[in-house]
Amino acid sequence: MKKVLVACGGAVATSTVAANKIRELLKVNNIKADVQQCRVSELSSKSDGVDLIVSTAKVDRDYGVPVIHGLAFISGIGLDKTKQQILETLK
Template sequence: MFIVFFAITQIRFALRFVYSDNAKFNIALCKKYVILMLAITKKKEGRMMKKVIVACGGAVATSTVAANKIRELAKREGISVEVSQCRVNELDSKKDGVDLIVTTARVRKDYGVPVIHGVAFVSGVNIAATEQNILNVLNQ
């Protein structure tokens, strides 16, 4: 969180230069600075932030339970992760740039991204194995 706050502060600082005498140079410099600061916010402890999508039928109940468990797991293991939720039928449009898909519904389609069945987070059965499978993907 501190890194994000720091980056926003630095971006504000850089944007002040846009309004000075040499505007063209300052705008180009500002753009590079903003890109650099955004890249820094994606890193935590030298590791890139991993993106995980948790999908279920309605993107509300079971995906929320699974998403919270994945956030807890990642925090416990020191993995920087961004977890979002969606419906299974939205996976095609949201899979770009994602490192892992966890579903609480059965999915047979190949998305070109590792897919893990996460119903264990809802049922409570075989949670350790599911967590290990998720860690194996996130630690790659």
């Protein structure tokens, strides 16, 4: 099973929206994954064993795993491209 962290500034609003949409995307594409939410400030302590980080906030640090900017789940702009990046990363 894949592990995905969805991060935002406060781990409440935007990460909840993005995480729910990512869960649905993965379900439709038959990818089993544990999708969890956190704050960007918590990524250091929560990124071990994670296959992908999707962040709706700016992430400058390298966590040793792919990081995809997930603001498209909120704005709708570039959503298809972002979804494709997630699927390619997790397959």
